[in-house]
Amino acid sequence: MTKWIAPDAVPKLLRPGMTVFVAGAGNEPLALIDALKAEPAASAGVRYVALMVPGINDTDYTALHPETRLTVFFATPALRDGLETGRIDFVPMQYRAIYDYLADGIQIDLALIQVAPPNADGHCSQGLNVDFVPAVLNNAKTVVAEVNKAMPATEGAPAVPLDRIDYAVEADHPLPTFPVGKVTDAARAIGAHVAALVNDGDCIQTGIGAIPNAVLAALGSKNDLGFQSGMIADGVIDLAEAGVLTGKVKTVDPGKIVTGITLGTQKLYDWAGTRPDLLFRPVDYTHDVGVLRQIDNFVSINSALEIDLFGQVNADILGGRQVSGTGGSVDLMRGAALSRGGRSIVALNATAAGGKLSRIVPALAPENAATALRTDIDYVVTEYGAARLRHLPVEARAETLIGIAAPEFRDTLHEQWKLLRKRAGG
Numbered sequence: 001m002t003k004w005i006a007p008d009a010v011p012k013l014l015r016p017g018m019t020v021f022v023a024g025a026g027n028e029p030l031a032l033i034d035a036l037k038a039e040p041a042a043s044a045g046v047r048y049v050a051l052m053v054p055g056i057n058d059t060d061y062t063a064l065h066p067e068t069r070l071t072v073f074f075a076t077p078a079l080r081d082g083l084e085t086g087r088i089d090f091v092p093m094q095y096r097a098i099y100d101y102l103a104d105g106i107q108i109d110l111a112l113i114q115v116a117p118p119n120a121d122g123h124c125s126q127g128l129n130v131d132f133v134p135a136v137l138n139n140a141k142t143v144v145a146e147v148n149k150a151m152p153a154t155e156g157a158p159a160v161p162l163d164r165i166d167y168a169v170e171a172d173h174p175l176p177t178f179p180v181g182k183v184t185d186a187a188r189a190i191g192a193h194v195a196a197l198v199n200d201g202d203c204i205q206t207g208i209g210a211i212p213n214a215v216l217a218a219l220g221s222k223n224d225l226g227f228q229s230g231m232i233a234d235g236v237i238d239l240a241e242a243g244v245l246t247g248k249v250k251t252v253d254p255g256k257i258v259t260g261i262t263l264g265t266q267k268l269y270d271w272a273g274t275r276p277d278l279l280f281r282p283v284d285y286t287h288d289v290g291v292l293r294q295i296d297n298f299v300s301i302n303s304a305l306e307i308d309l310f311g312q313v314n315a316d317i318l319g320g321r322q323v324s325g326t327g328g329s330v331d332l333m334r335g336a337a338l339s340r341g342g343r344s345i346v347a348l349n350a351t352a353a354g355g356k357l358s359r360i361v362p363a364l365a366p367e368n369a370a371t372a373l374r375t376d377i378d379y380v381v382t383e384y385g386a387a388r389l390r391h392l393p394v395e396a397r398a399e400t401l402i403g404i405a406a407p408e409f410r411d412t413l414h415e416q417w418k419l420l421r422k423r424a425g426g
Helices: 030-038 077-085 095-105 133-137 185-195 210-218 235-241 266-272 329-338 394-402 407-423
Strands: 019-022 047-050 069-072 088-090 110-115 123-125 142-148 159-161 167-171 203-205 226-228 257-259 278-280 298-302 306-308 343-347 379-382 385-388
Touching (some): 030 142, 185 210, 185 379, 235 266
Parallel strands (some): 019 110, 069 088, 142 167, 203 226, 203 298, 257 278, 298 343
Antiparallel strands (some): 123 159, 379 385
């Protein structure tokens, strides 16, 4: 039976040696976190496990107490100190694998989640963020739910029976928002190149940020697109309202927009709360290759920090420093590769640092690591064009990638590639 408690009772549930899961993205239980911050000594000897999205979740739980530890799957700027001092453990893991890890890879003693208020049947909608919560609900010994009046009871989200919640805390605060990224001319050019690779009736997946926004904006002339992704952002609204995202030819979940989380502005949250065609599904569905391969013409669209001339993709390490996470892009790329008619696209700006650096590089630096393997790569898009690398031999893919690099770097890339191959005896 659920016990309703005040926020200040939450820290009293902690014990040294506990593993505590904290939901992230837009469903971060802020009232519960504030209660933990108010009693920092209660976190001594506790290990937190958190799904933290860069740009929206910024609590460093190790700052609560010197004996507190934190396990994360994404690095964020707020975690930099803890990562460098070793108080925070970063685990490189594909999104789908994180789900299984949370379900049975560790024992979760206490789970802190957020839900919408219960309906007449005593069920709480998971609202705008499902992703990993079902895995945790099946694993956690004790569940504490922040019941937020501001959380939309989305029709297409799984519900949590009130009797699965051990402790409930009433809350009424706005959900954290994520601003719409500014779309640059380069992003618009990238969006146009990506749109040229998308056909009527395709089922697309995108992320969040300036390039995904530009891609979505460029798809307005398409017909009957489907959508399945780990995340939806504001750009989906216009496509859905314009009748572009009908999903009527989808081979899985026809007529439905499928996502794991909604992350964007309040406008997006309000919109999502009124859409019966919006299905929220956990990561073991949105990122499962077995599901994705059944979706004909599934097109995954993701980004990266850099790509080398072998086709290796680095999306989470910059100068040897972890700046993000491996995330779900590889799950989605591999699902697209197995889909009948499927394609995967890695879209990125050709340069960084104000044009001083090329994002297409001869080889990944020793201090960096590959997020996606050269065997995963399919299409690569920059503002200078689109290149398909799948099935190309090594030399041809290098030449093809150089062709979509920024023009001022192409000669240098040619020279560096020749020197690299010479050293390797190629």
